[in-house]
Amino acid sequence: MAVDVSELVEQAREGRPRAVARLISLVEGASPQLREVMAALAPRCGNAYVVGLTGSPGVGKSTSTSALVTAFRRAGKRVGILAVDPSSPFSGGALLGDRVRMGEHASDPGVYIRSMATRGHLGGLAWAAPQAIRVLDAAGCDVVLVETVGVGQSEVEIAAQADTSVVLLAPGMGDGIQAAKAGILEIGDVYVVNKADRDGADATVRELNHMLGLGEARSPGDWRPPIVKTVAARSEGIGELMEALEKHHAWMEEHGVLTERRTKRAAREIETIAVTALRERMGELRGRKRLGSLAEKVVGGSLDPYAAADELVAGVTEA
Template sequence: MDVATLVAQAREGKPRAVARLISMVEDASPRLREVMAALAPLTGNAYVIGLTGSPGVGKSTSTTALVSAYRRLGRRVGVLAVDPSSPFSGGALLGDRVRMQDHATDPGVYIRSMASRGHLGGLAWSTPQALRVLDAAGCDVVVVETVGVGQSEVEIASMADSTVVLLAPGMGDGIQAAKAGILEIGDLYVVNKADRDGAATTARELGHMLSLGEARGPGDWRPPIVKTVASRGEGVDEVVEALEKHRAWMEAGGELRLRRRRRVADEVEAIAVTALRARIGDLRGGRRLEELADRVLSGSMDPYSAADDLITSLGA
Protein backbone atom coordinates (compact mmCIF):
# COMPACT_ATOMS: atom_id res chain seq x y z
CA MET A 1 0.00 0.00 0.00
CA ASP A 2 1.37 3.43 -0.88
CA VAL A 3 2.11 5.96 1.84
CA ALA A 4 -0.58 8.45 0.76
CA THR A 5 -3.26 5.76 1.10
CA LEU A 6 -1.96 4.68 4.50
CA VAL A 7 -1.99 8.27 5.76
CA ALA A 8 -5.51 8.85 4.41
CA GLN A 9 -6.77 5.69 6.14
CA ALA A 10 -5.04 6.68 9.37
CA ARG A 11 -6.82 10.05 9.22
CA GLU A 12 -10.10 8.13 8.94
CA GLY A 13 -9.24 6.36 12.19
CA LYS A 14 -8.50 2.94 10.75
CA PRO A 15 -6.31 1.23 13.36
CA ARG A 16 -4.57 -1.09 10.90
CA ALA A 17 -3.24 1.88 8.92
CA VAL A 18 -2.03 3.57 12.12
CA ALA A 19 -0.36 0.33 13.17
CA ARG A 20 1.43 -0.03 9.85
CA LEU A 21 2.70 3.55 9.98
CA ILE A 22 4.06 3.10 13.51
CA SER A 23 5.65 -0.21 12.48
CA MET A 24 7.41 1.62 9.66
CA VAL A 25 8.70 4.07 12.26
CA GLU A 26 9.92 1.35 14.62
CA ASP A 27 11.58 -0.62 11.82
CA ALA A 28 13.23 2.50 10.33
CA SER A 29 11.63 1.70 6.99
CA PRO A 30 13.31 3.06 3.84
CA ARG A 31 9.99 4.83 3.23
CA LEU A 32 10.12 6.61 6.61
CA ARG A 33 11.17 9.93 5.07
CA GLU A 34 8.18 9.75 2.74
CA VAL A 35 5.89 8.96 5.68
CA MET A 36 7.15 11.88 7.77
CA ALA A 37 6.82 14.27 4.80
CA ALA A 38 3.21 13.22 4.33
CA LEU A 39 2.42 13.58 8.05
CA ALA A 40 4.12 16.95 8.60
CA PRO A 41 1.19 19.20 7.52
CA LEU A 42 -1.25 17.16 9.64
CA THR A 43 0.50 17.42 13.01
CA GLY A 44 0.59 19.93 15.86
CA ASN A 45 -2.87 19.39 17.33
CA ALA A 46 -2.55 16.57 19.86
CA TYR A 47 -2.03 17.33 23.55
CA VAL A 48 0.80 15.05 24.72
CA ILE A 49 0.70 13.86 28.34
CA GLY A 50 3.68 12.02 29.78
CA LEU A 51 2.99 9.57 32.60
CA THR A 52 5.99 8.35 34.55
CA GLY A 53 7.01 6.95 37.88
CA SER A 54 8.76 4.10 39.61
CA PRO A 55 7.71 0.48 38.96
CA GLY A 56 4.62 -0.52 40.91
CA VAL A 57 3.02 2.90 41.38
CA GLY A 58 0.13 2.03 39.04
CA LYS A 59 1.08 3.70 35.77
CA SER A 60 -0.90 1.36 33.53
CA THR A 61 -3.97 1.49 35.77
CA SER A 62 -3.73 5.28 35.91
CA THR A 63 -3.36 5.45 32.13
CA THR A 64 -6.50 3.34 31.70
CA ALA A 65 -8.43 5.59 34.10
CA LEU A 66 -7.13 8.72 32.37
CA VAL A 67 -8.20 7.40 28.96
CA SER A 68 -11.69 6.70 30.34
CA ALA A 69 -11.93 10.24 31.70
CA TYR A 70 -10.95 11.81 28.37
CA ARG A 71 -13.31 9.53 26.46
CA ARG A 72 -16.16 10.76 28.66
CA LEU A 73 -15.24 14.25 27.44
CA GLY A 74 -15.51 13.04 23.85
CA ARG A 75 -11.79 13.20 23.11
CA ARG A 76 -10.06 10.76 20.79
CA VAL A 77 -7.13 9.24 22.66
CA GLY A 78 -3.88 7.56 21.64
CA VAL A 79 -1.65 5.66 24.05
CA LEU A 80 2.02 4.84 23.57
CA ALA A 81 2.97 2.38 26.30
CA VAL A 82 6.72 1.84 26.37
CA ASP A 83 7.46 -1.62 27.73
CA PRO A 84 10.79 -3.20 28.64
CA SER A 85 12.29 -5.20 25.79
CA SER A 86 12.34 -8.97 25.81
CA PRO A 87 15.96 -10.13 26.19
CA PHE A 88 15.20 -12.87 23.67
CA SER A 89 13.15 -11.34 20.84
CA GLY A 90 13.81 -7.66 21.50
CA GLY A 91 10.05 -6.99 21.40
CA ALA A 92 7.85 -5.34 24.01
CA LEU A 93 6.61 -7.55 26.82
CA LEU A 94 3.10 -6.15 26.25
CA GLY A 95 2.24 -5.92 29.93
CA ASP A 96 0.53 -2.56 29.40
CA ARG A 97 -1.66 -3.87 26.60
CA VAL A 98 -2.88 -6.67 28.88
CA ARG A 99 -3.88 -4.13 31.55
CA MET A 100 -5.71 -1.83 29.11
CA GLN A 101 -8.22 -4.32 27.72
CA ASP A 102 -11.09 -2.08 28.87
CA HIS A 103 -10.47 0.10 25.78
CA ALA A 104 -9.56 -2.64 23.31
CA THR A 105 -12.85 -2.38 21.40
CA ASP A 106 -13.27 1.40 21.60
CA PRO A 107 -12.73 2.91 18.11
CA GLY A 108 -11.87 6.24 19.76
CA VAL A 109 -8.83 4.78 21.49
CA TYR A 110 -5.62 3.53 19.90
CA ILE A 111 -3.13 1.70 22.14
CA ARG A 112 0.35 0.74 21.03
CA SER A 113 3.06 -0.99 23.04
CA MET A 114 6.59 -0.08 22.03
CA ALA A 115 9.78 -1.85 23.05
CA SER A 116 12.42 0.34 24.66
CA ARG A 117 15.05 -1.83 22.88
CA GLY A 118 17.69 -0.81 25.37
CA HIS A 119 17.14 2.94 24.87
CA LEU A 120 17.71 4.76 28.16
CA GLY A 121 15.43 7.47 29.52
CA GLY A 122 12.28 5.35 29.90
CA LEU A 123 11.20 5.74 26.26
CA ALA A 124 11.81 4.08 22.92
CA TRP A 125 14.06 5.74 20.33
CA SER A 126 11.16 5.95 17.87
CA THR A 127 8.70 7.57 20.30
CA PRO A 128 8.83 11.09 18.72
CA GLN A 129 7.91 9.77 15.25
CA ALA A 130 5.22 7.50 16.69
CA LEU A 131 3.76 10.58 18.39
CA ARG A 132 3.61 12.27 14.99
CA VAL A 133 1.65 9.34 13.58
CA LEU A 134 -0.98 9.49 16.35
CA ASP A 135 -1.15 13.27 16.11
CA ALA A 136 -1.73 13.14 12.36
CA ALA A 137 -4.25 10.32 12.82
CA GLY A 138 -6.53 12.74 14.65
CA CYS A 139 -5.90 11.94 18.31
CA ASP A 140 -6.87 14.87 20.53
CA VAL A 141 -4.84 13.51 23.45
CA VAL A 142 -1.82 11.20 23.38
CA VAL A 143 -0.72 9.58 26.64
CA VAL A 144 2.88 8.35 26.72
CA GLU A 145 3.46 5.87 29.52
CA THR A 146 7.14 5.28 30.22
CA VAL A 147 8.96 2.20 31.39
CA GLY A 148 9.18 2.10 35.19
CA VAL A 149 11.92 4.66 35.72
CA GLY A 150 14.49 5.68 38.28
CA GLN A 151 15.91 9.02 39.31
CA SER A 152 17.85 9.80 36.13
CA GLU A 153 15.42 8.65 33.45
CA VAL A 154 13.64 11.92 32.79
CA GLU A 155 13.47 12.01 29.00
CA ILE A 156 9.67 12.18 29.04
CA ALA A 157 9.86 15.77 30.33
CA SER A 158 11.31 16.92 27.00
CA MET A 159 8.78 14.96 24.94
CA ALA A 160 5.44 15.76 26.60
CA ASP A 161 3.42 18.96 26.82
CA SER A 162 2.55 18.08 30.42
CA THR A 163 4.34 15.54 32.61
CA VAL A 164 2.55 13.60 35.34
CA VAL A 165 4.75 11.96 37.99
CA LEU A 166 3.13 9.11 39.92
CA LEU A 167 4.05 8.08 43.43
CA ALA A 168 2.52 5.59 45.85
CA PRO A 169 2.67 5.27 49.63
CA GLY A 170 4.79 2.58 51.19
CA MET A 171 7.36 2.47 48.38
CA GLY A 172 10.05 4.69 49.84
CA ASP A 173 8.85 7.69 47.85
CA GLY A 174 9.07 9.91 50.91
CA ILE A 175 12.82 9.44 50.83
CA GLN A 176 12.94 9.60 47.04
CA ALA A 177 11.31 13.02 47.21
CA ALA A 178 14.50 14.40 48.68
CA LYS A 179 16.56 13.33 45.64
CA ALA A 180 17.25 15.20 42.45
CA GLY A 181 15.95 13.62 39.26
CA ILE A 182 12.52 12.40 38.37
CA LEU A 183 10.72 14.39 41.08
CA GLU A 184 11.93 17.66 39.54
CA ILE A 185 10.25 17.21 36.17
CA GLY A 186 6.55 17.06 37.08
CA ASP A 187 3.89 19.54 36.06
CA LEU A 188 1.47 17.49 38.16
CA TYR A 189 2.16 15.01 40.95
CA VAL A 190 -0.22 12.16 41.66
CA VAL A 191 -0.16 10.05 44.80
CA ASN A 192 -1.88 6.89 43.61
CA LYS A 193 -3.23 4.09 45.81
CA ALA A 194 -4.37 6.81 48.20
CA ASP A 195 -6.55 4.30 50.07
CA ARG A 196 -3.38 2.84 51.59
CA ASP A 197 -1.86 3.91 54.88
CA GLY A 198 0.72 6.62 54.48
CA ALA A 199 -0.84 8.36 51.47
CA ALA A 200 -1.40 11.61 53.37
CA THR A 201 2.17 11.48 54.68
CA THR A 202 3.57 10.92 51.17
CA ALA A 203 1.57 13.86 49.82
CA ARG A 204 2.64 16.08 52.70
CA GLU A 205 6.33 15.20 52.35
CA LEU A 206 6.15 15.73 48.60
CA GLY A 207 4.54 19.14 49.08
CA HIS A 208 7.27 20.07 51.52
CA MET A 209 10.03 19.04 49.11
CA LEU A 210 8.40 20.97 46.25
CA SER A 211 8.22 24.07 48.43
CA LEU A 212 11.99 23.84 48.92
CA GLY A 213 12.60 23.69 45.18
CA GLU A 214 13.35 26.49 42.77
CA ALA A 215 11.74 29.85 43.49
CA ARG A 216 8.61 30.61 41.47
CA GLY A 217 7.21 34.00 40.63
CA PRO A 218 3.57 35.08 41.02
CA GLY A 219 2.63 33.97 37.48
CA ASP A 220 4.60 30.72 37.41
CA TRP A 221 2.96 27.32 37.37
CA ARG A 222 2.89 25.60 40.74
CA PRO A 223 2.58 21.82 40.31
CA PRO A 224 -0.47 20.55 42.21
CA ILE A 225 -0.56 17.27 44.13
CA VAL A 226 -3.61 15.06 43.54
CA LYS A 227 -4.47 11.85 45.41
CA THR A 228 -6.10 9.06 43.40
CA VAL A 229 -7.23 5.46 43.59
CA ALA A 230 -6.91 4.73 39.89
CA SER A 231 -8.22 1.18 40.15
CA ARG A 232 -11.58 2.65 41.23
CA GLY A 233 -11.36 5.82 39.15
CA GLU A 234 -11.27 8.02 42.25
CA GLY A 235 -9.55 11.38 41.82
CA VAL A 236 -8.99 10.91 38.09
CA ASP A 237 -11.36 13.73 37.12
CA GLU A 238 -9.30 16.02 39.35
CA VAL A 239 -6.18 14.94 37.46
CA VAL A 240 -7.83 15.83 34.13
CA GLU A 241 -8.97 19.17 35.55
CA ALA A 242 -5.41 19.96 36.70
CA LEU A 243 -4.01 18.97 33.29
CA GLU A 244 -6.49 21.22 31.50
CA LYS A 245 -5.51 24.11 33.77
CA HIS A 246 -1.85 23.50 33.00
CA ARG A 247 -2.56 23.43 29.28
CA ALA A 248 -4.48 26.70 29.51
CA TRP A 249 -1.63 28.28 31.49
CA MET A 250 0.91 27.18 28.86
CA GLU A 251 -1.20 28.45 25.97
CA ALA A 252 -1.77 31.82 27.65
CA GLY A 253 1.93 32.47 28.24
CA GLY A 254 3.39 30.89 25.12
CA GLU A 255 5.01 28.06 27.10
CA LEU A 256 3.25 25.39 25.05
CA ARG A 257 4.84 26.60 21.82
CA LEU A 258 8.25 26.83 23.48
CA ARG A 259 8.02 23.26 24.74
CA ARG A 260 6.93 21.93 21.37
CA ARG A 261 9.70 23.82 19.61
CA ARG A 262 12.27 22.31 22.00
CA ARG A 263 10.77 18.89 21.35
CA VAL A 264 11.06 19.28 17.59
CA ALA A 265 14.60 20.64 17.91
CA ASP A 266 15.58 17.56 19.93
CA GLU A 267 13.94 15.31 17.34
CA VAL A 268 15.77 16.97 14.43
CA GLU A 269 19.06 16.82 16.33
CA ALA A 270 18.59 13.10 17.10
CA ILE A 271 17.91 12.33 13.43
CA ALA A 272 20.96 14.32 12.33
CA VAL A 273 23.24 12.69 14.93
CA THR A 274 22.01 9.23 13.89
CA ALA A 275 22.76 10.02 10.25
CA LEU A 276 26.24 11.26 11.15
CA ARG A 277 26.94 8.14 13.20
CA ALA A 278 25.93 6.02 10.24
CA ARG A 279 28.34 7.94 8.01
CA ILE A 280 31.13 7.56 10.57
CA GLY A 281 30.35 3.85 10.63
CA ASP A 282 30.79 3.78 6.86
CA LEU A 283 34.24 5.31 7.33
CA ARG A 284 35.27 2.31 9.40
CA GLY A 285 35.22 0.31 6.21
CA GLY A 286 37.93 2.58 4.83
CA ARG A 287 41.25 3.73 6.20
CA ARG A 288 40.64 7.37 7.24
CA LEU A 289 39.41 6.69 10.78
CA GLU A 290 42.16 4.12 11.40
CA GLU A 291 44.80 6.56 10.14
CA LEU A 292 43.55 9.26 12.52
CA ALA A 293 43.46 6.76 15.39
CA ASP A 294 47.07 5.78 14.67
CA ARG A 295 48.16 9.42 14.71
CA VAL A 296 46.44 10.05 18.06
CA LEU A 297 47.96 6.84 19.43
CA SER A 298 51.45 7.90 18.35
CA GLY A 299 51.03 11.34 19.88
CA SER A 300 51.41 13.24 16.60
CA MET A 301 47.80 14.47 16.79
CA ASP A 302 45.41 15.21 19.63
CA PRO A 303 41.90 13.67 19.63
CA TYR A 304 40.15 17.02 19.13
CA SER A 305 42.13 17.75 15.97
CA ALA A 306 41.43 14.22 14.78
CA ALA A 307 37.72 14.74 15.36
CA ASP A 308 37.84 18.02 13.41
CA ASP A 309 39.58 16.21 10.58
CA LEU A 310 36.96 13.46 10.66
CA ILE A 311 34.11 15.97 10.55
CA THR A 312 35.77 17.72 7.60
CA SER A 313 36.05 14.41 5.76
CA LEU A 314 32.31 13.88 6.32
CA GLY A 315 31.56 17.18 4.64
CA ALA A 316 29.64 18.27 7.76
Protein backbone atom coordinates in the same frame (compact mmCIF):
# COMPACT_ATOMS: atom_id res chain seq x y z
CA MET B 1 7.86 -4.13 -0.02
CA ALA B 2 6.93 -0.50 -0.72
CA VAL B 3 3.57 0.79 0.52
CA ASP B 4 1.36 3.63 -0.66
CA VAL B 5 2.14 6.12 2.11
CA SER B 6 -0.44 8.75 1.10
CA GLU B 7 -3.20 6.14 1.13
CA LEU B 8 -2.06 4.83 4.52
CA VAL B 9 -2.12 8.36 5.95
CA GLU B 10 -5.63 9.00 4.63
CA GLN B 11 -6.84 5.71 6.11
CA ALA B 12 -5.23 6.61 9.43
CA ARG B 13 -7.06 9.97 9.36
CA GLU B 14 -10.31 8.02 8.94
CA GLY B 15 -9.52 6.17 12.16
CA ARG B 16 -8.59 2.82 10.67
CA PRO B 17 -6.42 1.11 13.30
CA ARG B 18 -4.60 -1.12 10.81
CA ALA B 19 -3.34 1.92 8.91
CA VAL B 20 -2.13 3.54 12.15
CA ALA B 21 -0.43 0.29 13.13
CA ARG B 22 1.28 0.02 9.76
CA LEU B 23 2.58 3.59 9.94
CA ILE B 24 4.01 3.06 13.44
CA SER B 25 5.58 -0.21 12.27
CA LEU B 26 7.30 1.69 9.44
CA VAL B 27 8.60 4.13 12.06
CA GLU B 28 9.80 1.44 14.47
CA GLY B 29 11.48 -0.50 11.70
CA ALA B 30 13.29 2.59 10.36
CA SER B 31 11.77 1.85 6.96
CA PRO B 32 13.40 3.28 3.83
CA GLN B 33 10.04 5.07 3.39
CA LEU B 34 10.33 6.78 6.78
CA ARG B 35 11.13 10.18 5.23
CA GLU B 36 8.11 9.87 2.95
CA VAL B 37 5.92 8.97 5.94
CA MET B 38 7.11 11.96 7.98
CA ALA B 39 6.65 14.33 5.01
CA ALA B 40 3.07 13.12 4.54
CA LEU B 41 2.29 13.48 8.27
CA ALA B 42 3.84 16.93 8.81
CA PRO B 43 0.89 19.09 7.60
CA ARG B 44 -1.50 17.12 9.81
CA CYS B 45 0.46 17.32 13.07
CA GLY B 46 0.35 19.76 15.97
CA ASN B 47 -3.17 19.23 17.28
CA ALA B 48 -2.80 16.46 19.89
CA TYR B 49 -2.23 17.19 23.58
CA VAL B 50 0.62 14.90 24.68
CA VAL B 51 0.56 13.77 28.30
CA GLY B 52 3.43 11.71 29.70
CA LEU B 53 3.01 9.46 32.74
CA THR B 54 6.08 8.29 34.61
CA GLY B 55 7.07 6.86 37.96
CA SER B 56 8.64 3.85 39.59
CA PRO B 57 7.32 0.34 38.88
CA GLY B 58 4.28 -0.56 40.96
CA VAL B 59 2.84 2.94 41.43
CA GLY B 60 -0.11 2.21 39.12
CA LYS B 61 0.85 3.91 35.87
CA SER B 62 -1.17 1.56 33.67
CA THR B 63 -4.22 1.71 35.94
CA SER B 64 -4.01 5.51 36.03
CA THR B 65 -3.61 5.67 32.24
CA SER B 66 -6.68 3.46 31.79
CA ALA B 67 -8.71 5.66 34.15
CA LEU B 68 -7.61 8.78 32.24
CA VAL B 69 -8.63 7.18 28.94
CA THR B 70 -12.13 6.60 30.35
CA ALA B 71 -12.33 10.25 31.47
CA PHE B 72 -11.09 11.64 28.13
CA ARG B 73 -13.51 9.41 26.21
CA ARG B 74 -16.40 10.69 28.32
CA ALA B 75 -15.31 14.17 27.24
CA GLY B 76 -15.59 13.05 23.61
CA LYS B 77 -11.84 12.95 22.92
CA ARG B 78 -10.07 10.47 20.64
CA VAL B 79 -7.19 8.97 22.57
CA GLY B 80 -3.93 7.38 21.49
CA ILE B 81 -1.82 5.44 23.98
CA LEU B 82 1.87 4.64 23.64
CA ALA B 83 2.69 2.13 26.36
CA VAL B 84 6.45 1.67 26.38
CA ASP B 85 7.25 -1.78 27.75
CA PRO B 86 10.56 -3.47 28.51
CA SER B 87 11.99 -5.43 25.61
CA SER B 88 11.63 -9.18 25.61
CA PRO B 89 15.07 -10.77 26.05
CA PHE B 90 14.05 -13.37 23.48
CA SER B 91 12.30 -11.55 20.63
CA GLY B 92 13.31 -7.94 21.31
CA GLY B 93 9.62 -6.99 21.21
CA ALA B 94 7.48 -5.40 23.90
CA LEU B 95 6.24 -7.64 26.71
CA LEU B 96 2.73 -6.18 26.26
CA GLY B 97 1.93 -5.96 29.96
CA ASP B 98 0.28 -2.56 29.62
CA ARG B 99 -1.84 -3.65 26.68
CA VAL B 100 -3.19 -6.55 28.73
CA ARG B 101 -4.10 -4.20 31.61
CA MET B 102 -5.90 -1.78 29.26
CA GLY B 103 -7.98 -4.48 27.61
CA GLU B 104 -11.24 -2.74 28.54
CA HIS B 105 -10.51 -0.06 25.90
CA ALA B 106 -9.40 -2.46 23.15
CA SER B 107 -12.80 -2.57 21.44
CA ASP B 108 -13.35 1.21 21.55
CA PRO B 109 -12.85 2.67 18.04
CA GLY B 110 -11.98 6.02 19.63
CA VAL B 111 -8.95 4.56 21.41
CA TYR B 112 -5.73 3.34 19.84
CA ILE B 113 -3.28 1.39 22.02
CA ARG B 114 0.25 0.63 20.94
CA SER B 115 2.91 -1.14 22.99
CA MET B 116 6.45 -0.24 22.03
CA ALA B 117 9.66 -1.93 23.13
CA THR B 118 12.51 0.14 24.54
CA ARG B 119 15.00 -2.13 22.72
CA GLY B 120 17.68 -1.10 25.16
CA HIS B 121 17.04 2.63 24.83
CA LEU B 122 17.56 4.41 28.15
CA GLY B 123 15.32 7.12 29.52
CA GLY B 124 12.15 5.04 29.81
CA LEU B 125 11.07 5.61 26.20
CA ALA B 126 11.49 3.82 22.91
CA TRP B 127 13.78 5.61 20.43
CA ALA B 128 10.90 5.77 17.90
CA ALA B 129 8.47 7.37 20.39
CA PRO B 130 8.64 10.94 18.93
CA GLN B 131 7.74 9.72 15.44
CA ALA B 132 5.04 7.41 16.82
CA ILE B 133 3.51 10.40 18.65
CA ARG B 134 3.44 12.22 15.30
CA VAL B 135 1.58 9.30 13.72
CA LEU B 136 -1.11 9.32 16.44
CA ASP B 137 -1.35 13.13 16.23
CA ALA B 138 -1.81 13.05 12.46
CA ALA B 139 -4.30 10.18 12.79
CA GLY B 140 -6.69 12.53 14.57
CA CYS B 141 -6.06 11.73 18.23
CA ASP B 142 -7.03 14.66 20.44
CA VAL B 143 -4.92 13.32 23.31
CA VAL B 144 -1.83 11.09 23.25
CA LEU B 145 -0.95 9.41 26.55
CA VAL B 146 2.66 8.19 26.75
CA GLU B 147 3.33 5.76 29.57
CA THR B 148 7.01 5.15 30.23
CA VAL B 149 8.59 1.82 31.00
CA GLY B 150 8.98 2.49 34.71
CA VAL B 151 12.68 1.92 35.24
CA GLY B 152 13.28 4.44 37.99
CA GLN B 153 16.04 7.02 37.69
CA SER B 154 16.24 7.24 33.89
CA GLU B 155 12.60 8.28 33.53
CA VAL B 156 13.24 11.99 33.08
CA GLU B 157 13.34 11.76 29.27
CA ILE B 158 9.54 11.90 29.16
CA ALA B 159 9.77 15.65 29.88
CA ALA B 160 11.37 16.09 26.46
CA GLN B 161 8.43 14.44 24.66
CA ALA B 162 5.31 15.53 26.54
CA ASP B 163 3.35 18.78 26.76
CA THR B 164 2.48 17.85 30.34
CA SER B 165 4.49 15.42 32.49
CA VAL B 166 2.60 13.56 35.21
CA VAL B 167 4.76 11.96 37.91
CA LEU B 168 3.12 9.17 39.90
CA LEU B 169 4.18 8.09 43.37
CA ALA B 170 2.69 5.75 45.96
CA PRO B 171 2.91 5.73 49.75
CA GLY B 172 5.27 3.29 51.41
CA MET B 173 7.58 2.82 48.41
CA GLY B 174 10.34 5.27 49.32
CA ASP B 175 9.31 7.36 46.34
CA GLY B 176 10.23 10.65 47.95
CA ILE B 177 13.89 9.66 48.17
CA GLN B 178 13.75 8.15 44.69
CA ALA B 179 12.19 11.35 43.35
CA ALA B 180 15.00 13.46 44.73
CA LYS B 181 17.64 11.11 43.32
CA ALA B 182 16.02 10.75 39.92
CA GLY B 183 15.47 14.44 39.39
CA ILE B 184 11.78 13.93 38.67
CA LEU B 185 10.94 16.80 40.99
CA GLU B 186 12.34 19.00 38.23
CA ILE B 187 10.25 17.57 35.40
CA GLY B 188 6.79 17.07 36.91
CA ASP B 189 3.99 19.43 35.93
CA VAL B 190 1.45 17.45 37.95
CA TYR B 191 2.19 15.04 40.80
CA VAL B 192 -0.09 12.15 41.67
CA VAL B 193 0.02 10.18 44.89
CA ASN B 194 -1.80 7.04 43.78
CA LYS B 195 -3.09 4.28 46.05
CA ALA B 196 -4.03 7.08 48.43
CA ASP B 197 -6.21 4.69 50.47
CA ARG B 198 -3.00 3.23 51.90
CA ASP B 199 -1.39 4.35 55.15
CA GLY B 200 1.17 7.07 54.64
CA ALA B 201 -0.53 8.83 51.73
CA ASP B 202 -0.85 12.14 53.59
CA ALA B 203 2.77 11.88 54.73
CA THR B 204 3.86 11.36 51.10
CA VAL B 205 1.92 14.48 50.07
CA ARG B 206 3.55 16.50 52.85
CA GLU B 207 7.00 15.24 51.86
CA LEU B 208 6.37 16.13 48.23
CA ASN B 209 5.14 19.59 49.18
CA HIS B 210 8.25 20.10 51.27
CA MET B 211 10.58 18.98 48.46
CA LEU B 212 8.80 21.16 45.91
CA GLY B 213 9.16 24.08 48.32
CA LEU B 214 12.91 23.49 48.44
CA GLY B 215 13.11 23.64 44.66
CA GLU B 216 13.70 26.60 42.41
CA ALA B 217 12.16 29.91 43.42
CA ARG B 218 9.10 30.69 41.31
CA SER B 219 8.10 34.10 40.07
CA PRO B 220 4.49 35.31 40.31
CA GLY B 221 2.51 33.67 37.52
CA ASP B 222 4.82 30.64 37.25
CA TRP B 223 3.22 27.20 37.28
CA ARG B 224 3.12 25.58 40.71
CA PRO B 225 2.79 21.79 40.21
CA PRO B 226 -0.29 20.53 42.05
CA ILE B 227 -0.35 17.29 44.02
CA VAL B 228 -3.41 15.10 43.43
CA LYS B 229 -4.39 12.08 45.52
CA THR B 230 -5.97 9.20 43.58
CA VAL B 231 -7.06 5.61 43.90
CA ALA B 232 -6.94 4.84 40.19
CA ALA B 233 -8.22 1.28 40.59
CA ARG B 234 -11.53 2.78 41.77
CA SER B 235 -11.30 5.93 39.59
CA GLU B 236 -11.16 8.07 42.74
CA GLY B 237 -9.47 11.43 42.24
CA ILE B 238 -9.38 11.11 38.44
CA GLY B 239 -11.72 14.10 38.10
CA GLU B 240 -9.24 16.21 40.10
CA LEU B 241 -6.39 14.92 37.94
CA MET B 242 -8.29 15.86 34.76
CA GLU B 243 -8.90 19.33 36.20
CA ALA B 244 -5.17 19.70 36.95
CA LEU B 245 -4.31 18.69 33.36
CA GLU B 246 -6.82 21.16 31.93
CA LYS B 247 -5.44 23.97 34.11
CA HIS B 248 -1.87 23.23 33.07
CA HIS B 249 -2.81 23.11 29.39
CA ALA B 250 -4.63 26.45 29.69
CA TRP B 251 -1.70 28.01 31.59
CA MET B 252 0.78 26.87 28.91
CA GLU B 253 -1.35 28.34 26.13
CA GLU B 254 -1.81 31.62 28.01
CA HIS B 255 1.93 32.05 28.66
CA GLY B 256 3.24 30.74 25.33
CA VAL B 257 4.84 27.75 27.05
CA LEU B 258 3.07 25.16 24.90
CA THR B 259 4.56 26.52 21.66
CA GLU B 260 7.95 26.89 23.34
CA ARG B 261 7.95 23.27 24.54
CA ARG B 262 6.88 21.93 21.16
CA THR B 263 9.56 23.99 19.40
CA LYS B 264 12.23 22.61 21.74
CA ARG B 265 10.87 19.10 21.15
CA ALA B 266 11.14 19.55 17.39
CA ALA B 267 14.69 20.93 17.76
CA ARG B 268 15.74 17.85 19.74
CA GLU B 269 14.15 15.59 17.15
CA ILE B 270 15.99 17.36 14.30
CA GLU B 271 19.25 17.15 16.23
CA THR B 272 18.79 13.42 16.89
CA ILE B 273 18.12 12.70 13.21
CA ALA B 274 21.14 14.78 12.17
CA VAL B 275 23.47 13.14 14.71
CA THR B 276 22.27 9.69 13.63
CA ALA B 277 23.06 10.54 10.00
CA LEU B 278 26.52 11.81 11.00
CA ARG B 279 27.21 8.64 12.97
CA GLU B 280 26.32 6.58 9.92
CA ARG B 281 28.79 8.63 7.87
CA MET B 282 31.43 8.17 10.59
CA GLY B 283 30.78 4.43 10.44
CA GLU B 284 31.53 4.54 6.73
CA LEU B 285 34.79 6.39 7.45
CA ARG B 286 35.67 3.80 10.08
CA GLY B 287 35.18 1.16 7.44
CA ARG B 288 37.66 3.01 5.23
CA LYS B 289 40.21 3.00 8.11
CA ARG B 290 40.29 6.80 8.36
CA LEU B 291 39.23 6.86 12.02
CA GLY B 292 41.75 4.12 12.87
CA SER B 293 44.52 6.08 11.17
CA LEU B 294 43.67 9.20 13.17
CA ALA B 295 43.57 7.19 16.40
CA GLU B 296 47.06 5.80 15.68
CA LYS B 297 48.38 9.36 15.20
CA VAL B 298 46.88 10.42 18.54
CA VAL B 299 48.46 7.44 20.30
CA GLY B 300 51.77 8.18 18.59
CA GLY B 301 51.68 11.80 19.71
CA SER B 302 51.79 13.32 16.23
CA LEU B 303 48.19 14.58 16.54
CA ASP B 304 46.06 15.72 19.46
CA PRO B 305 42.47 14.43 19.90
CA TYR B 306 40.89 17.80 19.04
CA ALA B 307 42.81 18.17 15.79
CA ALA B 308 41.95 14.56 14.95
CA ALA B 309 38.28 15.24 15.64
CA ASP B 310 38.42 18.30 13.38
CA GLU B 311 39.86 16.15 10.58
CA LEU B 312 37.15 13.54 11.12
CA VAL B 313 34.35 16.13 11.05
CA ALA B 314 35.84 17.64 7.89
CA GLY B 315 35.91 14.18 6.34
CA VAL B 316 32.29 13.50 7.32
CA THR B 317 30.99 16.82 5.97
CA GLU B 318 32.98 16.55 2.75
CA ALA B 319 32.10 12.90 2.10
